[in-house]
Amino acid sequence: MLDISMFREHSDVIRADHDRRGMTQESIDEVIRLDEEWRKARYDADQLRKARNEAARGIAEAKKSGDSTAADAILAEVADIGAQIDELAERSDGCLAQRDALRMRIPNILHAEVPIGEDDQKNTLHSMHGEKAELGFEPRNHNDLIEMNGWVDQARGAKVAGSRFYFMQGDLARLEMALQQYGADFLRGRDYTLVQPPLMMNREAYEGVTDLADFETVMYGIEPDKYYLIATSEHPLTAMRMDEIIEPSELPIRLVGVSACFRREVGAHGLSDRGIWRVHQFTKVEQIVICHPDDSWGHHEELLGNAVDLWDSLGLHYRVVNICTGDMGTVAARKYDLEAWLPGAGDYKEVVSCSNCTDYQANRLRMRYRTTEGNEAVHTLNSTAIATSRALVAILEQNQLEDGRVSIPEVLRPYMGGQESLESLR
Numbered sequence: 001m002l003d004i005s006m007f008r009e010h011s012d013v014i015r016a017d018h019d020r021r022g023m024t025q026e027s028i029d030e031v032i033r034l035d036e037e038w039r040k041a042r043y044d045a046d047q048l049r050k051a052r053n054e055a056a057r058g059i060a061e062a063k064k065s066g067d068s069t070a071a072d073a074i075l076a077e078v079a080d081i082g083a084q085i086d087e088l089a090e091r092s093d094g095c096l097a098q099r100d101a102l103r104m105r106i107p108n109i110l111h112a113e114v115p116i117g118e119d120d121q122k123n124t125l126h127s128m129h130g131e132k133a134e135l136g137f138e139p140r141n142h143n144d145l146i147e148m149n150g151w152v153d154q155a156r157g158a159k160v161a162g163s164r165f166y167f168m169q170g171d172l173a174r175l176e177m178a179l180q181q182y183g184a185d186f187l188r189g190r191d192y193t194l195v196q197p198p199l200m201m202n203r204e205a206y207e208g209v210t211d212l213a214d215f216e217t218v219m220y221g222i223e224p225d226k227y228y229l230i231a232t233s234e235h236p237l238t239a240m241r242m243d244e245i246i247e248p249s250e251l252p253i254r255l256v257g258v259s260a261c262f263r264r265e266v267g268a269h270g271l272s273d274r275g276i277w278r279v280h281q282f283t284k285v286e287q288i289v290i291c292h293p294d295d296s297w298g299h300h301e302e303l304l305g306n307a308v309d310l311w312d313s314l315g316l317h318y319r320v321v322n323i324c325t326g327d328m329g330t331v332a333a334r335k336y337d338l339e340a341w342l343p344g345a346g347d348y349k350e351v352v353s354c355s356n357c358t359d360y361q362a363n364r365l366r367m368r369y370r371t372t373e374g375n376e377a378v379h380t381l382n383s384t385a386i387a388t389s390r391a392l393v394a395i396l397e398q399n400q401l402e403d404g405r406v407s408i409p410e411v412l413r414p415y416m417g418g419q420e421s422l423e424s425l426r
Contacts, residue, residue: 001100001103001104001106001360001363001364002014002103002106002108002109002360002363003359003363003377004035004099004103006109007028007031007032007035007103008032008035011028011032013109014028014106014109015028017107017109017110020110020114020116020325021107021110021325021326021328022118022325022326023107027102027105027106028106030102031099031102031103031106034095034096034098034099034102035095035099037091037095038092038095038096038099041088041089041091041092041095042088042092044088045085045088045089045092048081048084048085048088049085051078051081052078052081052082052085055074055075055077055078055081058070058071058074059071059074059075062074104207104211104213104364105211105213105330107328107329107330107331108330108331108332108333108357108358108360109333109358110325110328110333110334111297111333111334111356113322113334114322114323114324114325114328114333114334115322115324115325116324116325117324117325117326117327118324118326119324119326119327120323120324120326120327122324122326122327123321123322123323123324123327123337124321124322124324125319125320125321125322126319126320126321126322126336127308127319127320128319128320129308129311129312129317129318129319129320130312130315130316130317130318131317132317132341132343133317133343133398133399135343135400135402136402137402139343139344139397139400140344140397140400140404141275141342141344141345141397142275142276142277142342142344142392142393142396142397143274143275143344144344145344145396145397145400145404145406146172146275146276146396148404148424148426149170149172149404149405149406149422149424149425149426150169150170150424150425150426151168151169151170151171151172151173151422151425152166152167152168152169152172152275152276153166153167153169154166154274154275161280162280164265164278164279164280165279165280165281166276166279168276169425170422170423170424170425171416171419171422171423171425172392172422174416175392175395175408175412175416175422176283176388176389176392177415178412178415178416179285179386179388179391179392179412180258180283180285180386180388181415182386182411182412182415183256183258183285183310183385183386184256184258184285186306186309186310186313186385187256187285187287187306187310187385188256190254190306191254192254192255192256192287193253193254193255193256194255194256194257194258195233195237195255195256195257196257196258196259197230197233197236197237197240197257197259198230198236199229199230199259199260199262200222200227200228200229200230201227201228201230201235201236201239202226202227202228203226203228205235205236205239205242205365206219206228206235206239207364208238208239208242208361208364208365209234209235209238209239209331209361209364209365210235210330210331211329211330211331214329214330215231216228217264218231218263218264218265219231219262219263219264220262220263220264229262230259230261230262231261231262231263232259232261232284232286232382233257233258233259233261233284233286233288234257234286234288234382236257236259237255237257237286237288237382238288238290238361238365238380238382239365241253241290241365241367242365242366242367243365243366243367244367244368245368245369245370245375246290246367246368246369246370246378247369247370248292248369248370248371251290251291251292251295251369251378252289252290252291252292252295252299253288253289253290253291254287254288254289255287255288255289255290256285256286256287256288256385257284257285257286257288258283258284258285258286259283259284259286260281260282260283261281261282261283261284261387262280262281263280264280265278265279265280275393276389276392276393277349277389277390277393279389282387282388282389282390283387283388283389284384284385284386284387284388285384285385285386285387285388286382286383286384286385287303287306287307287382287383287384287385288380288381288382289302289303289380289381289382290367290378290379290380290381291378291379291381292369292378292379293358293359293376293377293378293379295379296356296358296379296381297356299356299379299381300334300354300355300356300381303354303381303382303383304320304336304354304383306383306385307338307352307354307383307384307385308320308338310385310386311338311340311351311352313409313411314391314395314409314411314412315409315410315411316340316341316394316395316398316409317340317341317398318338318339318340318341318348318351318394319338319339319341319348320336320337320338320339321336321337321339322334322335322336323335323336323337331355331357331360331361332355332356332357332360333355333356333357333358333360334355334356335353335354335355335356336352336353336354337350337352337353337354338350338351338352338354338384339351340390340391340393340394340398341394341398342393342394342397342398343397343398343400344397344400345397349390349393350390351384351387351390351391351394352383352384352385352387353383353384354382354383354384355381355382355383356379356381357379357380357381357382358379358380359377359378359379359380360380361380362377362378362379362380363377367380395408395409401421404424405421405422405423405424406421406422407420407421408420408421408422
């Protein structure tokens with residue numbers, strides 16, 4: 001969330017950002033009003049405490065001098081101060097809770113170069129990578145490829161867990177594990193520390209990294225323990241330093257997380273109901289950077305560069321787009337997406353999301369670094385490296401052969417025992 005000082009000293013910046021997003025400003029006004037009421041209630045309570053302390057000294061002096069009448073008079077004057085202080089404390093607590101609950105919903109300040117647009121159709125092209133493969137035959141979509149080769153059993157997955165769950169098997173399962181290992185090795189080679197995070201988080205930690213009011217609908221809750229299955233390793237890896245003061249010598253912190261991820265995906269009916277593109281459980285290799293605020297935009301380009309180099313090494317065709325205001329969400333200040341070309345679908349689809357969240361998550365997590373002038377919020381950044389199910393779809397569709405076999409990207413062949421193509425189970 002935005003630091004409260006932004007509302008007190010730079011509300012014009014927040015208002016201008018809301019204008020860019022096409023949002024109304026009532027929430028900003030309400031945060032400012034509640035903050036003023038909170039500060040006034042605290043000030044009034046402090047004045048009453050001072051008056052009570054002065055009265056206590058007056059009563060003591062009166063009793064010492066033997067003037068019980070004066071002592072009783074002072075006592076009568078302050079008899080209800082305690083109740084007034086309690087009332088003000090209740091009012092200030094209520095204002096603070098309402099203020100911060102509302103502040104959690106107000107989005108981050110966007111980078112000046114974020115394009116303006118109402119939805120994803122207004123995202124702009126950043127760069128193109130690789131060449132569209134000339135297959136020389138009518139391409140199959142990934143659904144047809146996995147069915148004809150027996151690599152995914154969705155019917156039995158649905159039988160034991162429900163729709164959009166599946167059993168992956170044979171060489172496709174081996175390729176999925178190869179992608180995990182390759183992605184982790186690639187980033188370890190760039191000084192990212194490999195971390196396997198917990199697959200569940202408590203509500204407080206989750207509220208620190210995302211807007212639960214929006215995101216909770218796509219998450220799986222664990223009852224009665226009040227945990228959430230993680231939707232991405234970004235969330236636990238960012239939250240792992242919550243409530244900590246980080247020494248500047250530790251920055252930047254570079255992490256690569258590998259984990260299962262769980263989401264209540266509810267995409268459009270049709271091809272997304274089949275195959276492994278939009279599913280409830282998948283594996284993701286994720287990049288995380290926690291850094292000094294002055295360095296975060298450089299690290300944003302670093303994360304994008306890592307993703308580009310990784311996907312270039314797979315030999316796949318894709319594009320990078322700048323996400324516009326209407327497609328941005330609450331947490332990120334700027335975001336790039338990598339969209340892979342899917343010949344079978346005849347369209348580009350998102351495979352990587354790369355975001356700079358500036359101090360927005362750090363403020364929610366109370367995560368700071370030490371300075372000589374006090375503690376300041378760090379900046380947090382995240383980027384997909386490989387969401388394996390979507391990477392598999394891109395490989396299947398771009399590397400398919402006319403007979404239904406699929407060529408394995410060269411960089412993954414060492415992880416597959418030197419094998420050059422996926423073998424069918426049919």
